[in-house]
Amino acid sequence: MIGIVVVAHGDFAYSLLRTAETIVGAQRALAGISFESTEGLEDLKKKMELAIKRVDLGKGILVLTDMLGGTTSIACLSFIHGKKDKCIKVISGVNLPMILEAILHRNEYNLDKLSNLLITKSKKSILIANCLSENDKKGCI
Amino acid sequence: MIVLARVDDRLIHGQVVVGWLNAVKANHIIVINDTVARDKIQTSIMKMAVPPSIKTSFLTIETAIEKLNLKNMEKNRIILLFSNPHDVIPIVNSGIVIKSLNIGGMRFSEGRKEVLKSIFISNQDIEDFKILSSRGVHIEGKILPNDQPVDIMSIIG
Secondary structure (H helix, E strand, O other): OOEEEEEEEEOHHHHHHHHHHHHHOOOOOEEEEEEOOOOOHHHHHHHHHHHHHHHOOOOOEEEEEOOOOOHHHHHHHHHHOOOOOOOEEEEEOOOHHHHHHHHHHOOOOOHHHHHHHHHHHHHHOOOOHHHHOOOOOOOOO | OEEEEEEEOOOOOHHHHHHHHHHOOOOEEEEEOHHHHHOHHHHHHHHHHOOOOOEEEEEOHHHHHHHHOOHHHHHOOEEEEEOOHHHHHHHHHOOOOOOEEEEEEEOOOOOOEEEEOOEEEOHHHHHHHHHHHHOOOEEEEOOOOOOOOEEHHHHHO
């Protein structure tokens, strides 16, 4: 099973995981990391190290982070920088469909395949929802 | 043109890349910091972490003085980021006009006093603010674009 760590600003990671677990049930090898504005990059990297150890079951780690440009993504990228083993993948722009997809398929695919699947599927989940109605195609792409 | 000059010890992060970038409609972020500019690993990580639509540069103080004086700088809307007020002095001394210096992030460390919520300054910072202020730079405490601006000089006297 691929371990999952969510790194996000404020309480977002906890809320996201709690919400995901109400949908797909309690999970193991799943950790959330909060980041408060009073904390520094080094604090965040330490928390990541601990979380990754906790969820590592030997099949690779998926790190999902909230926003490019934020300290969260800088911490994730500097965490993996220079690491020789390629068993950690960082994906930005985490949302509920993405985390659900990750949880549901992490036993089935390897880390590369799961990462690609998440990108494709979660991008498809973002759309102007009105456009799903046959009667309201105006302004849709 | 320089649309924002900010002291923020975290340099590039969410408040800057999302909040300020949109508020001042900037398209180029220039980090002016000797240590960071010489650290290839740190600069490459920060570049990767910033959305590709935003141009980012990491310059030493010396290079910044050269580049910012070039004419073609006028067409971009630039955010200048410094990790401390001391680094701003040589820039201002070189003739680059910074009317207002935004103080947005100076975190606590030993010997620093809180002058504003989340803004901690040392005696050295006070001296630097005084120099900058005497050069006509307004020192404005404002973490987020919608925050009420605070005149730092009136607080530190």
